[in-house]
Amino acid sequence: MARIDDGYDYLYKIVLVGDSGVGKSNLLTRFTKNEFNYDSRTTIGVEFATSIIKVEEKAIKAQIWDTAGQERYRAITKAYYRGAFGALILYDISKKATFESVERWLKELKENSDNDMVIMLVGNKSDLTNQRQVRTDEGKAFASAHGLNFIETSALDASNVNEAFTEILTEIYNQKRAKPVVGDKEQAPDVEKVQNIRITDPAKEHSKKKSCSC
Amino acid sequence: MEGTELGDSVGGGGAGSTDPPASYTPLGIFYSQDGVNLNDEEGELYLVEVYAHRNGIPSDLLAEAVWKVVWESKGRGRREEFHLEDIICARIEGNGLDLMEKGLVRVQSLWFSDPTARSMFVDKLKDVSTMFALDSERTTFAVESERSIRRVKRSLIEREFVGFPYDRSSAPPTSYLLRSFASLTAVARESILRATRGSLAPDTQTLPDNDGSNPDDIVPPNPILSSRKRGVSFNKETWLLFSKGEARFNSLCLRHAIFLGGLEPEARPLVWPYIAGVYDWDEIADGAGEDKEANLESEYISLKDSWEPKRQELDDRSRMGEDENTEDEFTQLKLDRSRILKDVPRTDREVSVYEDDASPALEALRNILTTYAAYDRKTGYCQGMSDILAPIVFVYGHEKEALSFWTFATLMKKLERNFRVDQSGIHRQLEELRLLTEQSDPELAEYFRSHDPNYYSCFRWILVQLKRELPFQDVLRLWEVLWLEHLGDNFQIYIVVGLLKLHRRNLLRLGGFDDLVRYINEMSMRIDIDGAIEDAIKLFNRVGPLSVPEGESEDQEVEGQPA
Numbered sequence: 001m002a003r004i005d006d007g008y009d010y011l012y013k014i015v016l017v018g019d020s021g022v023g024k025s026n027l028l029t030r031f032t033k034n035e036f037n038y039d040s041r042t043t044i045g046v047e048f049a050t051s052i053i054k055v056e057e058k059a060i061k062a063q064i065w066d067t068a069g070q071e072r073y074r075a076i077t078k079a080y081y082r083g084a085f086g087a088l089i090l091y092d093i094s095k096k097a098t099f100e101s102v103e104r105w106l107k108e109l110k111e112n113s114d115n116d117m118v119i120m121l122v123g124n125k126s127d128l129t130n131q132r133q134v135r136t137d138e139g140k141a142f143a144s145a146h147g148l149n150f151i152e153t154s155a156l157d158a159s160n161v162n163e164a165f166t167e168i169l170t171e172i173y174n175q176k177r178a179k180p181v182v183g184d185k186e187q188a189p190d191v192e193k194v195q196n197i198r199i200t201d202p203a204k205e206h207s208k209k210k211s212c213s214c
Numbered sequence: 215m216e217g218t219e220l221g222d223s224v225g226g227g228g229a230g231s232t233d234p235p236a237s238y239t240p241l242g243i244f245y246s247q248d249g250v251n252l253n254d255e256e257g258e259l260y261l262v263e264v265y266a267h268r269n270g271i272p273s274d275l276l277a278e279a280v281w282k283v284v285w286e287s288k289g290r291g292r293r294e295e296f297h298l299e300d301i302i303c304a305r306i307e308g309n310g311l312d313l314m315e316k317g318l319v320r321v322q323s324l325w326f327s328d329p330t331a332r333s334m335f336v337d338k339l340k341d342v343s344t345m346f347a348l349d350s351e352r353t354t355f356a357v358e359s360e361r362s363i364r365r366v367k368r369s370l371i372e373r374e375f376v377g378f379p380y381d382r383s384s385a386p387p388t389s390y391l392l393r394s395f396a397s398l399t400a401v402a403r404e405s406i407l408r409a410t411r412g413s414l415a416p417d418t419q420t421l422p423d424n425d426g427s428n429p430d431d432i433v434p435p436n437p438i439l440s441s442r443k444r445g446v447s448f449n450k451e452t453w454l455l456f457s458k459g460e461a462r463f464n465s466l467c468l469r470h471a472i473f474l475g476g477l478e479p480e481a482r483p484l485v486w487p488y489i490a491g492v493y494d495w496d497e498i499a500d501g502a503g504e505d506k507e508a509n510l511e512s513e514y515i516s517l518k519d520s521w522e523p524k525r526q527e528l529d530d531r532s533r534m535g536e537d538e539n540t541e542d543e544f545t546q547l548k549l550d551r552s553r554i555l556k557d558v559p560r561t562d563r564e565v566s567v568y569e570d571d572a573s574p575a576l577e578a579l580r581n582i583l584t585t586y587a588a589y590d591r592k593t594g595y596c597q598g599m600s601d602i603l604a605p606i607v608f609v610y611g612h613e614k615e616a617l618s619f620w621t622f623a624t625l626m627k628k629l630e631r632n633f634r635v636d637q638s639g640i641h642r643q644l645e646e647l648r649l650l651t652e653q654s655d656p657e658l659a660e661y662f663r664s665h666d667p668n669y670y671s672c673f674r675w676i677l678v679q680l681k682r683e684l685p686f687q688d689v690l691r692l693w694e695v696l697w698l699e700h701l702g703d704n705f706q707i708y709i710v711v712g713l714l715k716l717h718r719r720n721l722l723r724l725g726g727f728d729d730l731v732r733y734i735n736e737m738s739m740r741i742d743i744d745g746a747i748e749d750a751i752k753l754f755n756r757v758g759p760l761s762v763p764e765g766e767s768e769d770q771e772v773e774g775q776p777a
Contacts, residue, residue: 013728020597021556039563042597044682045674048732063728070553070597075637079670083728 008061018090020069094131268328277334317446445475465495514616712749
């Protein structure tokens with residue numbers, strides 16, 4: 001298997017969206033650096049991190065784009081969705097309003113991305129059990145109705161964070177693998193090649209669900 | 215010409231209206247009083263006053279003699295003699311001539327009883343330096359000495375000046391002058407850099423290439439030019455002399471000195487209200503600041519009173535959405551307040567004054583932002599504003615909440631366009647960025663046209679004036695230069711294009727939009743700000759002021775012709 005220097009077979013772009021303050025940046029740093037910071041700066045525009053995970057002996061590099069949540073900047077931040085294979089829509093289980101915004105985020109993702117993007121709904125801050133305003137089954141029901149994957153996470157106590165990213169990356173990988181790829185799969189992959197082998201299958205099943213562990 | 219010789223040949227005492235000011239003590243033909251110290255012993259600034267009195271001496275001899283006293287007499291100042299290359303500004307006032315050093319640390323004041331001698335002295339100065347008028351009255355000049363120019367190849371100077379690409383009659387005269395001056399500064403500096411760092415590309419400074427063949431591996435290198443320094447910083451002692459009216463004062467020279475060298479940290483709390491436009495430069499010597507501060511304080515308190523009594527209701531954590539289309543004003547303010555409470559604890563927490571959760575500086579941020587949201591309902595609060603405010607509160611201290619508020623509010627008159635709901639201000643600036651890139655680097659512009667035609671990759675740079683890209687102290691250095699508007703109100707665009715050009719070789723090898731956004735994000739904290747400011751000045755001189763299609767860009771406040 002030909003590999004380039006930093007050793008990955010596939011590069012997948014994933015975007016994180018959701019209202020301001022739901023914990024997008026911390027979910028990302030928990031996954032990529034195993035860090036959590038109460039005082040992490042608000043995101044302006046977009047920020048990045050990458051992480052490599054193994055799926056069936058293949059190294060998958062996730063390039064994760066963490067976008068700004070405030071509505072005023074969406075006109076610009078939605079430009080960053082282009083070329084993404086997957087998206088996590090986050091809400092804060094202790095703030096009902098952030099869950100109510102999910103529909104708008106979903107609509108925006110669909111309007112601004114390629115149509116076979118894998119989307120996962122993520123109820124974050126599952127550690128705030130006493131302040132919960134969105135029940136797990138509400139999240140699950142919404143996800144199910146819209147064909148999304150679902151998980152509840154806590155960036156603070158790290159629960160389900162790796163699972164969330166592993167699940168979406170695996171699903172993207174399976175989706176890609178299910179279809180014949182253009183060119184030799186032994187080829188060293190890069191961004192362009194990975195993008196070129198994208199397949200479009202509207203009938204893609206998004207039924208795989210995962211319940212939260214809290 | 216020997217001073218003693220002249221002294222012997224002349225009797226003391228002036229006549230009539232040509233008498234020097236009473237403070238001068240006559241000493242032969244030169245009435246010189248070494249180091250008339252207007253500050254205390256520890257002070258930095260002092261005037262060295264030289265009085266040239268005519269008594270049958272030909273004007274040219276008089277000019278020559280004064281010249282010798284100014285540049286060649288040892289110990290004329292308290293520490294050492296004046297050097298021509300330290301002079302950044304000259305100001306003519308009647309028969310007087312003030313020569314100002316970098317940072318305005320010292321001012322050499324000359325007074326001629328003979329106006330012809332004064333003119334001849336200025337001519338001599340012009341022979342060994344380049345002088346450009348900073349004002350339409352042609353009384354204030356930027357000075358760049360020949361000694362620092364000398365190292366620059368003649369051809370280079372000709373390209374920058376003689377071959378100036380603009381028709382002078384169509385270019386705004388002020389910009390032309392400032393541009394020309396800036397050009398010289400940059401050229402001179404570049405030549406020095408070149409001499410010290412070996413040969414460089416003649417056009418733009420470039421960073422070393424990355425080896426990575428994969429665009430994903432191309433990362434911004436750490437700055438190699440971090441040793442670049444701008445001029446001498448302007449210090450607090452000097453400022454106090456001006457504000458107490460003890461030093462001769464000219465706002466143009468002050469601003470020029472600050473533009474070239476920046477401010478020392480202790481000077482910032484005093485000077486920022488002027489730079490930001492809260493106080494008028496012309497009021498400095500009247501000591502107007504203190505009276506005005508009392509007024510600002512009471513105005514601020516009444517604005518704060520509009521919401522503070524309702525603090526509990528505002529902070530009530532009942533359900534709130536992100537919907538910006540709510541009609542009700544109080545609901546809107548409540549929404550803004552909830553965002554403020556969410557964002558302030560996430561602002562500059564690594565800076566010592568903001569570290570503690572219970573820090574009074576954090577409380578000042580909350581109060582000021584809420585008061586501003588109530589004061590400017592059209593803009594309200596949105597993310598990025600706490601980034602703009604935090605350096606201001608840091609500079610003034612949390613006790614000066616009112617002054618911080620008014621500094622913020624005054625700046626927001628210009629920056630508010632960044633935060634409008636329709637984002638029109640951001641789009642306009644990204645458009646300016648596109649125009650300037652096209653004018654200054656067609657190849658790079660072509661790259662952007664294919665991969666990021668809207669320049670969204672630079673969104674964050676523009677929105678918060680590079681706040682997220684620089685260490686906190688560097689943010690202060692950059693912002694005071696931007697807020698001065700010495701080279702127009704969109705100098706930031708020149709900084710941004712200068713940075714893109716610095717990294718152009720790497721940028722041109724990137725794969726596309728995603729790589730570009732990533733690369734530009736990764737430039738954060740790898741920017742040499744003094745170098746970036748110099749590059750921007752250089753770019754300004756080469757390209758000239760941006761002509762924005764809407765034609766609403768404001769011109770500078772000064773006008774003049776080349777000297």
